[in-house]
Amino acid sequence: MKKHNFSAGPAILPAVVLEQAAQAAADFNGMGLSILEISHRSPEFSAVLDEAHGLVRELLNLDESYEAIFLQGGASSQFFMTAMNLLDENSKAAYVDTGTWSAKAIKEAELFGGIEIIASSKDKNYSYIPKEYSVSKDTAYLHITSNNTIFGTQYDTFPDIEVPLVADMSSDIFSRPIDASRFGLIYAGAQKNMGPAGAVLVIVKKSMLDKVNRTIPTMLNYQTHIKKGSAFNTPPVFPIYVSMLTMRWVKENGGVEGMQKHNETKAALIYGEIDRNPMFRGTVIDPVDRSKMNVTFIMAEGKEDLEGQFMEMCNEANCVGVKGHRSVGGFRASIYNAMPLESVQVLVDVMKRFEEKYG
Amino acid sequence: MKKHNFSAGPAILPAVVLEQAAQAAADFNGMGLSILEISHRSPEFSAVLDEAHGLVRELLNLDESYEAIFLQGGASSQFFMTAMNLLDENSKAAYVDTGTWSAKAIKEAELFGGIEIIASSKDKNYSYIPKEYSVSKDTAYLHITSNNTIFGTQYDTFPDIEVPLVADMSSDIFSRPIDASRFGLIYAGAQKNMGPAGAVLVIVKKSMLDKVNRTIPTMLNYQTHIKKGSAFNTPPVFPIYVSMLTMRWVKENGGVEGMQKHNETKAALIYGEIDRNPMFRGTVIDPVDRSKMNVTFIMAEGKEDLEGQFMEMCNEANCVGVKGHRSVGGFRASIYNAMPLESVQVLVDVMKRFEEKYG
Numbered sequence: 001m002k003k004h005n006f007s008a009g010p011a012i013l014p015a016v017v018l019e020q021a022a023q024a025a026a027d028f029n030g031m032g033l034s035i036l037e038i039s040h041r042s043p044e045f046s047a048v049l050d051e052a053h054g055l056v057r058e059l060l061n062l063d064e065s066y067e068a069i070f071l072q073g074g075a076s077s078q079f080f081m082t083a084m085n086l087l088d089e090n091s092k093a094a095y096v097d098t099g100t101w102s103a104k105a106i107k108e109a110e111l112f113g114g115i116e117i118i119a120s121s122k123d124k125n126y127s128y129i130p131k132e133y134s135v136s137k138d139t140a141y142l143h144i145t146s147n148n149t150i151f152g153t154q155y156d157t158f159p160d161i162e163v164p165l166v167a168d169m170s171s172d173i174f175s176r177p178i179d180a181s182r183f184g185l186i187y188a189g190a191q192k193n194m195g196p197a198g199a200v201l202v203i204v205k206k207s208m209l210d211k212v213n214r215t216i217p218t219m220l221n222y223q224t225h226i227k228k229g230s231a232f233n234t235p236p237v238f239p240i241y242v243s244m245l246t247m248r249w250v251k252e253n254g255g256v257e258g259m260q261k262h263n264e265t266k267a268a269l270i271y272g273e274i275d276r277n278p279m280f281r282g283t284v285i286d287p288v289d290r291s292k293m294n295v296t297f298i299m300a301e302g303k304e305d306l307e308g309q310f311m312e313m314c315n316e317a318n319c320v321g322v323k324g325h326r327s328v329g330g331f332r333a334s335i336y337n338a339m340p341l342e343s344v345q346v347l348v349d350v351m352k353r354f355e356e357k358y359g
Numbered sequence: 360m361k362k363h364n365f366s367a368g369p370a371i372l373p374a375v376v377l378e379q380a381a382q383a384a385a386d387f388n389g390m391g392l393s394i395l396e397i398s399h400r401s402p403e404f405s406a407v408l409d410e411a412h413g414l415v416r417e418l419l420n421l422d423e424s425y426e427a428i429f430l431q432g433g434a435s436s437q438f439f440m441t442a443m444n445l446l447d448e449n450s451k452a453a454y455v456d457t458g459t460w461s462a463k464a465i466k467e468a469e470l471f472g473g474i475e476i477i478a479s480s481k482d483k484n485y486s487y488i489p490k491e492y493s494v495s496k497d498t499a500y501l502h503i504t505s506n507n508t509i510f511g512t513q514y515d516t517f518p519d520i521e522v523p524l525v526a527d528m529s530s531d532i533f534s535r536p537i538d539a540s541r542f543g544l545i546y547a548g549a550q551k552n553m554g555p556a557g558a559v560l561v562i563v564k565k566s567m568l569d570k571v572n573r574t575i576p577t578m579l580n581y582q583t584h585i586k587k588g589s590a591f592n593t594p595p596v597f598p599i600y601v602s603m604l605t606m607r608w609v610k611e612n613g614g615v616e617g618m619q620k621h622n623e624t625k626a627a628l629i630y631g632e633i634d635r636n637p638m639f640r641g642t643v644i645d646p647v648d649r650s651k652m653n654v655t656f657i658m659a660e661g662k663e664d665l666e667g668q669f670m671e672m673c674n675e676a677n678c679v680g681v682k683g684h685r686s687v688g689g690f691r692a693s694i695y696n697a698m699p700l701e702s703v704q705v706l707v708d709v710m711k712r713f714e715e716k717y718g
Contacts, residue, residue, distance in 0.1 A: 003391040007398050010596060018393045022385035026377065032362040032677075034377045036555035036601060039366050039680065072431035072557065073578060076592035080576035108576050191593055196395040198431065198557045198595030217439035217467050219432060233435035234550055236557030237369060238597055242395060318391075321398065 004343035006333045007321030008149050008294060009171065010191040014338045017245045021196075024241060035241055040234050048241050049230060055247035056201060059256055062180050068203045069222065070230045070240050075170045075189040075200055076104065082166055082185060083109035085222050086140060088212045093140045094118045094163070096133075099126040099148040100327065101168060109143070112214075118142075125328070126151040129289045135161045141184050141208075147172035149192070150325045152282075152296030152332065153289045158182060164208065172293050173201065174250050175337055176260040184208045192293070193336050195243030198236045250337065259337050266335045266344045267292040273348045279303055279310075279355050283328055298330030303358075310354050317350045319343075363702035365692045366680030367508050367653060368530065369550040373697045376604045380555075383600060394600055399593050407600050408589060414606035415560060418615055421539050427562045428581065429589045429599050434529045434548040434559055435463065441525055441544060442468035444581050445499060447571045452499045453477045453522075455492070458485040458507040459686065460527060468502070471573075477501075484687070485510040488648045494520045500543050500567075506531035508551070509684045511641075511655030511691065512648045517541060523567065531652050532560065533609050534696055535619040543567045551652070552695050554602030557595045609696065618696045625694045625703045626651040632707045638662055638669075638714050642687055657689030662717075669713050676709045678702075 005012040013021075028035035029044060038045055049070075056068040071077070082105075087093050092114035095106045098121055109115050116139075119130035126148065135142050143166045147154040154172060158165060164184025173188035180186075185204045191197040204222055218224050224232050230240075250259060271290060274282045274297045283296045299307055307330070314322045324330040335344055364371040372380075387394035388403060397404055408429075415427040430436070441464075446452050451473035454465045457480055468474050475498075478489035485507065494501050502525045506513040513531060517524060523543025532547035539545075544563045550556040563581055577583050583591050589599075609618060630649060633641045633656045642655045658666055666689065673681045683689040694703055 001391050005392055005396055007396065010396055010399060010593065013393065013396050018385065018395060021393070021395060022381045025384050026381035032360050033364055033679070034372065034380070036377060036380060037364055037366065037369055037372050040369060040556060072433070072436075072595070074431070074592045077431075077578045080578065084576075104577075108578075111574055111576060189593065191596075196597055197399060197593045198598055215470055217443075217470060218463075219436045219439065219467075233433045234369065234548065234556045236431070236595060236598065237550075238555055239557055239595065320392070 001318060004317070004319045004346050005321055006319060006335070006339075006347065008325070008332060008334045010197045011334055011336050012338045013195070013242070013246060014249045017242060017249055020245050021242045025238070036238060040231060040237055045237060048244055049235070052240055052244035052247065053229065055244065055251060056203065059174055059247060059250060060178065060180050060203070062203065065207065066180065066203055066205055067226045068201065069225045070235060070243070071200050071202055071225060072198065072236055073200060075101070075168055075187055078168070078187040078200060078202065079105040080108035080111065081220055081222070082143070082187065083112040084214070084216060084220060085212065086166070086185065086208055087113035089113055089214070091140045092116060092138070093143060094135050095143045096120070096130060096159075097122060098129060098145050098153060099151045101148065101170070102145045105143055105145070105168060113140070121153075124285065126153065127283055128285045129153050129155055135163050137162055139163045141166045143167070147291055147293050149294045149334070150327050152284050152291045152294045152328070154291035154293065156288045164205065174247065174256055174259060175263055175293060177256045190239055190243050195246050196239050198239035199243055201243075246338075262341070263292045263335070263337065266339060266341055267295065269341070269344050269348055270295050270333060270335065273351050277351050277355050279306070279359055280351065283330065293334060293336055295333045295335060296324060296328050296330065298324070298328070306358050309358060313350050313354050314347070317346055319347050319350060322347070361677060363676070363678045363705050364680055365678060365694070365698075365706065367684070367691060367693045369556045370693055370695050371697045372554070372601070372605060373608045376601060376608055379604050380601045384597070394597060397596075399590060399596055404596060407603050408594070411599055411603035411606065412588065414603060414610060415562065418533055418606060418609060419537065419539050419562070421562065424566065425539065425562055425564055426585045427560065428584045429594060429602070430559050430561055430584060431557065431595055432559060434460070434527055434546055437527070437546040437559060437561065438464040439467035439470065440579055440581070441502070441546065442471040443573070443575060443579060444571065445525070445544065445567055446472035448472055448573070450499045451475060451497070452502060453494050454502045455479070455489060455518075456481060457488060457504050457512060458510045460507065460529070461504045464502055464504070464527060472499070480512075483644065485512065486642055487644045488512050488514055494522050496521055498522045500525045502526070506650055506652050508653045508693070509686050511643050511650045511653045511687070513650035513652065515647045523564065533606065533615055533618060534622055534652060536615045549598055549602050554605050555598050557598035558602055605697075621700070622651045622694070622696065625698060625700055626654065628700070628703050628707055629654050629692060629694065632710050636710050636714050638665070638718055639710065642689065652693060652695055654692045654694060655683060655687050655689065657683070657687070665717050668717060672709050672713055673706070676705055678706050678709060681706070
């Protein structure tokens with residue numbers, strides 16, 4: 001009974017990664033010990049940490065001006081840590097508000113400096129990505145949420161501005177190539193495209209740091225973790241290990257270029273069906289803003305009563321996690337890197353059968 | 360080839376827990392999905408979280424005046440979070456310095472209020488637990504490190520004072536019964552007696568909170584996580600699951616009373632051998648201060664050159680992780696809850712054979 005896992009996060013991971021993860025929990029690399037009970041300073045785990053750091057650099061083509069570290073506390077902790085580390089009390093940062101996660105990032109950053117919301121799509125329930133705005137040169141950074149899991153929007157291209165971008169890429173990291181040089185900082189909770197819950201990746205341009213005067217607790221200072229290669233204190237060993245396995249899988253499957261191609265094929269298949277099928281309609285206004293990670297759609301006008309019937313047909317076909325977030329309603333199919341095309345086809349077939357039955 | 364895992368942390372976990380963890384990483388509860396890819400808001404994981412919270416309360420006999428939450432960032436983040444949440448700028452707290460971890464806790468707390476180090480065993484390389492001191496009534500709390508992994512000391516009884524205790528119990532939580540009513544807050548990184556790396560348990564008396572005026576980022580405020588039952592943001596799903604399994608194992612094996620009995624038997628066996636065997640000597644001055652979790656010992660005077668030979672015999676007998684921390688030198692056998700008596704006997708037998716060969 002194979003399940004097709006369309007959950008928004010924690011989300012589907014490659015089958016081979018799950019097999020390797022289960023094996024390591026029983027016996028890691030033939031050590032006679034589980035990865036759950038070995039020292040984070042053992043040569044065996046140090047090798048994992050090195051490979052994980054190396055894979056981030058390689059997959060995103062980072063040059064020496066960037067550092068990559070693994071932390072705990074999720075992207076939610078990065079909402080305040082970014083501002084705490086990058087923004088002085090007397091300086092200002094600009095934020096684009098594209099939904100729930102942007103709004104949370106804004107709220108926390110306001111504790112540390114002047115925050116200007118230069119654009120928002122709140123007026124239309126976050127169903128588009130704002131595009132027309134400018135940022136003054138004295139702004140420390142512009143913060144964006146590259147993909148919005150709840151509202152199903154994604155930046156197709158990044159803002160063309162003169163200040164560094166700070167991006168929450170929790171839900172689309174490693175899903176496509178990016179020009180890293182445009183980013184001052186990127187953070188990503190592991191539990192969508194990178195691994196299981198319990199680790200967060202932070203990539204930071206070194207020149208962004210050491211510009212604030214406030215006293216920062218040791219654990220909240222990026223420099224602490226950079227200097228110790230993500231092992232200042234005990235890191236989340238297993239979440240990092242599984243993230244490393246997932247990045248290895250990305251590399252073996254064509255890297256981020258391979259992921260992009262695969263993700264575009266899947267997105268074309270399901271958006272094509274949403275547009276064709278008179279029972280459904282997409283929730284994102286401009287097709288260019290449609291997320292290739294989280295596909296949000298609702299019942300077509302007049303068909304709202306059939307929502308339960310569609311969910312039931314999804315469940316019968318072993319398609320799980322398709323229910324939409326309460327902020328949008330309807331349905332959400334998350335089709336992250338690890339989602340096979342075959343599973344998207346299964347869902348599309350359900351949509352077709354649903355039309356035949358109730359259309 | 361069974362390994363006897365004497366690592367200080369991440370450390371040995373019960374064999375049955377490792378089996379269940381590996382199974383859940385492959386297929387959780389017959390769901391057809393790995394626990395690594397299910398939503399943290401699924402009924403299946405909500406049940407895990409509920410059981411984990413319930414087990415903490417049950418094992419430590421907590422009444423309704425206490426809250427228990429699981430966070431990320433390790434005990435290292437609690438060094439500052441405790442003071443940030445409990446201590447106002449104009450109030451003061453007392454700390455006992457019993458080694459590396461105490462010292463780190465003191466350093467971070469100093470950012471938030473007046474910190475008085477009322478006792479320290481630094482004068483004798485932290486080889487004892489200070490006992491004679493008093494705390495003035497206007498002190499917000501007294502912070503102690505209940506067990507010191509590096510120096511092999513442990514509080515046999517807790518300070519008899521009038522202010523609430525705040526304790527780092529990272530390395531001896533669930534190893535013995537405690538009178539919770541004497542503690543205002545207890546924190547414990549999972550990766551010794553509770554589970555794998557990636558989660559930290561915080562137990563707090565509700566009356567300790569809401570007494571500070573500073574603005575606290577949402578993720579750093581204990582109330583945030585109390586109100587949301589450890590699921591304000593995505594919690595570290597797998598580390599919490601494995602911690603829950605370990606607590607379940609503690610309960611099934613006599614609870615903390617059963618652990619205490621088991622731990623005392625193991626400690627008596629190895630300390631007995633250290634005291635008997637002329638090749639070794641213990642590093643802790645007063646026997647009452649000896650840790651029942653981390654047994655530190657060095658070569659007897661004049662035998663220092665034989666350290667390598669003893670380590671080699673340990674390795675041959677599959678006893679791993681016995682090398683002492685560089686701050687103490689020599690050897691450290693960590694014998695946490697999950698360590699079977701049989702493994703301690705194997706190490707003791709190595710000590711005896713070592714004496715026969717080189718004595």
